[in-house]
Amino acid sequence: MSDSEEESQERQLKIVLIGDGAAGKTSLASRFAQEAFGKQYKQTMGLDFFLKRITLPGNLNVTLQVWDIGGQTIGGKMLDKYIYGAQGILLVYDITNYQSFENLEDWYGAVKKANEESEVQPVIALVGNKKFDVTRGRPRSSEFFPKRALRKGENGNGAHGCYGCKSVFRRRGWGSSPIVSRSSSLSHFPALTREVRNEAR
Numbered sequence: 120m121s122d123s124e125e126e127s128q129e130r131q132l133k134i135v136l137i138g139d140g141a142a143g144k145t146s147l148a149s150r151f152a153q154e155a156f157g158k159q160y161k162q163t164m165g166l167d168f169f170l171k172r173i174t175l176p177g178n179l180n181v182t183l184q185v186w187d188i189g190g191q192t193i194g195g196k197m198l199d200k201y202i203y204g205a206q207g208i209l210l211v212y213d214i215t216n217y218q219s220f221e222n223l224e225d226w227y228g229a230v231k232k233a234n235e236e237s238e239v240q241p242v243i244a245l246v247g248n249k250k251f252d253v254t255r256g257r258p259r260s261s262e263f264f265p266k267r268a269l270r271k272g273e274n275g276n277g278a279h280g281c282y283g284c285k286s287v288f289r290r291r292g293w294g295s296s297p298i299v300s301r302s303s304s305l306s307h308f309p310a311l312t313r314e315v316r317n318e319a320r
């Protein structure tokens with residue numbers, strides 16, 4: 120393989136978005152890749168695919184293949200194949216829907232299963248989506264966010280909003296994968312890419 124072929128392969132990364140239906144995966148992906156946001160919910164059948172070139176600090180160009188996986192694929196035959204080979208995974212839940220957080224357990228299980236024979240494991244980040252209330256045109260109140268909401272959610276009477284929390288991963292036994300820290304949703308993509316590259320070094 121020539122140097123330039125090797126270089127171009129190295130700079131293409133597969134990032135997979137998974138999580139419950141209507142958690143906002145397509146919205147995240149299309150805002151990131153196409154700068155578009157649709158208020159209308161259209162269920163993803165199987166998967167959608169986006170390509171976006173980003174430049175990381177140091178003038179490093181990386182092309183992200185963003186695989187947006189439909190929430191209905193959980194338990195289906197194709198999920199393993201969609202996840203396989205991903206260098207980065209965004210586990211997406213809806214902060215206004217506690218069950219979508221609980222169900223990440225199953226999504227995380229699918230990631231583990233798809234990679235059980237791989238030497239290299241993907242970098243995983245947790246994304247609490249819908250911080251912004253589109254109908255009111257402003258961010259949601261703090262009750263949806265970190266610790267307070269986590270406690271509420273675990274008591275079964277509120278929404279959970281722990282966002283990229285390392286402690287969540289530890290507590291759930293999800294391992295110590297590097298988590299993208301609290302930040303606006305779209306910055307997850309470059310942040311995850313940087314983590315993937317750091318892991319590869």
Ligand SMILES: Nc1nc2c(ncn2[C@@H]2O[C@H](COP(=O)(O)OP(=O)(O)OP(=O)(O)O)[C@@H](O)[C@H]2O)c(=O)[nH]1
Pocket residue numbers: 138139140141142143144145146147157158159160161162163164188189190191248249250251252253254
């Ligand atoms: N308020 C608010 N609504 C959002 C946000 N992101 C997505 N939505 C809405 O949530 C609904 C579902 O969004 P999608 O992006 O289609 O959800 P998905 O996770 O791709 O769903 P599946 O295709 O079923 O897996 C849509 O009506 C979006 O407009 C957000 O940040 N804030």
